[in-house]
């Protein structure tokens with residue numbers, strides 16, 4: 001098969017699967033949260049119904065808004081979230097299917113992923129500011145603070161990975177997701193390094209809710225404080241776009257964590273191809289296993305954290321990320337760095 | 346912190362608290378869809394629950410005490426001709442939409458003509474529809490109009 | 494940064510954080526509140542005026558509807574006031590039953606408040622948990638009185654239903670349930686980290702301010718002001734309880750700061766206190782009648798002959814509620830005056846909001862457990878809109894009204 005055809009198939013299937021799974025994920029998340037709160041919760045299909053309903057609803061654009069920003073922001077958020085998902089998933093899928101080609105070696109650059117993570121948030125901020133209501137302005141300010149606060153730990157983690165990759169696989173590009181997927185970061189680690197990776201992973205436990213705007217880091221929307229904040233003025237299809245973008249982004253961030261920290265596929269763990277009844281079922285098995293990992297990370301870092309905490313104040317969020325989470329990730333980074341020396345001793 | 350987590354886990358593995366709306370009372374349009382699933386019985390009402398009001402036309406002696414105590418002025422009297430004693434008397438209709446279920450009329454009635462039942466499903470679209478007025482049929486039948 | 498850019502943030506009358514309509518106007522600098530202005534009067538219903546056209550029995554159920562949560566406190570204060578005026582003696586058993594219902598109401602009100610406060614800080618699980626726990630006391634009240642919210646238990650001169658047999662068993666079971674659950678509840682409410690982060694040193698009302706602004710109820714007690722009508726001006730079964738006293742954070746060995754956390758402490762401890770009071774009442778309930786005069790029409794006729802005025806004070810879940818009634822040889826009172834606890838506490842919002850962040854607004858607002866419907870007792874209108882009256886004008890108006898009543902009496 002032509003490389004380009006493979007690429008296109010991957011992208012399109014990721015997009016369709018992503019939208020489907022993203023909305024399904026929302027439903028499952030709400031169901032699990034409801035269970036934690038001893039409720040029944042909405043049906044799992046609720047995400048799809050919500051989207052359908054919003055698409056049919058009237059879309060109101062506030063009079064004193066900057067119309068083109070207000071209308072453009074949801075689209076930007078949607079497109080970049082989709083790109084983020086594709087950018088994380090395609091290299092990983094390539095790795096899972098074992099399709100190797102020099103063209104794909106550089107795919108999935110970490111730095112670009114960090115930027116792509118930022119753009120939907122910036123689109124939200126722009127949309128909030130353009131709406132011209134004080135509540136959405138406050139929401140936008142808060143979203144910016146959360147965005148900036150999470151940058152440092154995120155960057156530290158990524159650099160730690162790049163450094164580790166340059167050691168593990170010197171021949172491959174160190175900032176690439178494909179490299180990270182094919183060389184699990186746990187490989188060749190001493191106790192200090194393993195502790196370091198665990199610290200990085202626990203930092204991510206809080207970065208995920210912050211990136212996806214869930215309690216305790218949902219200050220930008222904060223229903224009881226500023227009445228959905230930066231989404232306060234959005235309605236109809238623009239709100240639907242934001243919801244879809246959020247669903248895709250959540251899936252993307254969770255997938256990123258899975259790819260970074262737990263990339264091992266079934267074949268790596270089982271040590272070979274899976275054959276059932278003479279048919280090679282490795283690829284379906286890999287995908288199922290991947291989805292399992294995604295749902296575990298999703299329900300722990302999003303559903304469980306959001307039901308077990310109160311919403312923090314924005315000043316506490318910035319302190320929490322800039323001091324605590326950054327400290328944790330920097331410690332993790334240092335541990336990973338000094339690990340080879342300790343091992344050598 | 347720990348007890349919060351333990352409570353959350355308890356709730357996760359415990360029984361859910363939601364009491365599903367009994368299918369029996371669901372709007373007709375969804376009954377078919379729900380009929381396949383579980384039929385949830387309504388929670389049983391304790392004895393002495395103050396619910397839907399019922400009125401015994403034949404027991405009532407028309408003393409008018411209930412009119413005096415009703416805080417919501419949910420009842421209205423109308424003249425009838427008492428055939429047994431052969432003298433004019435009064436009977437009552439109750440506007441359920443106005444009733445506050447205080448049970449004051451029940452307590453005050455000397456002959457026990459009024460009762461509050463454990464029935465609590467009384468929602469309706471029409472505030473003054475026939476089924477929201479207790480005793481309206483009897484009123485139509487027996488009311489003595491002026492000049493009759 | 495000499496002239497900071499500030500802007501006005503209007504919150505309310507309808508807002509997701511508010512359960513009832515009230516409007517705030519905040520002057521905000523970034524995330525910080527510089528000044529708060531409160532505007533009330535969106536739920537004024539003229540209940541006092543309506544009650545002048547109802548007879549004494551009808552008024553009980555009208556006053557019950559001042560507020561759904563304090564649906565025993567208002568009738569209680571009213572009945573006490575009328576009994577005080579007409580010198581009706583309430584049987585001892587009725588006093589105990591009144592206490593039990595009142596304390597069950599406090600239990601349910603505090604649990605409800607805990608849920609609302611948790612929801613305001615985004616802790617929805619705690620909200621569901623406390624409301625789930627609250628179901629038990631609601632069910633108990635339903636068994637006792639026949640309804641979950643408007644109990645209709647009180648009447649002038651006693652109560653309307655007795656607590657015997659199965660009902661008494663249900664109450665005992667409820668007491669057991671809450672004493673078993675209490676330690677877990679206390680641990681969650683007082684030691685949860687994210688909750689402490691949001692409530693400690695937020696919305697501070699100092700002892701002096703509480704004293705000066707006449708705060709009442711848990712709001713005042715959290716600032717270290719040991720005042721509780723149940724202990725200070727005891728009615729019902731409260732004088733019989735030897736260990737009853739106003740609860741302050743001192744009881745858990747904490748110096749009262751007057752922040753929201755202290756208000757949680759006070760309310761959580763009061764849950765335990767209420768459970769203990771109910772247990773005490775169930776154990777020591779005397780026998781006998783439950784009402785001085787069971788026939789409502791007779792009561793009305795009896796009160797028709799009275800020309801006096803009476804005052805009733807009762808400690809509702811939110812603080813002191815007092816009613817003042819004037820009886821004037823009539824089926825209906827000539828004057829009913831309601832003073833709800835929130836009315837005294839509203840003004841303590843102003844020092845609490847000073848220096849708060851926008852994120853603190855909902856939790857500070859709900860920390861006094863406001864009941865707007867209770868406190869909207871007067872409203873000045875002029876043409877289409879509302880009117881503001883100055884202190885002098887208000888004083889003049891009240892004096893005129895008082896003189897009018899006096900002349901009539």
Ligand code: SF4
Pocket residue numbers: 398414415416417418419420439443444445446447448449450451
């Ligand atoms: S229950 Fe109360 S409100 Fe209803 S009709 Fe009887 S007295 Fe009136």
Ligand code: SF4
Pocket residue numbers: 404405406407408409410411412437453454455456457458459
């Ligand atoms: S109090 Fe009883 S008997 Fe008298 S009018 Fe009412 S229902 Fe009839």
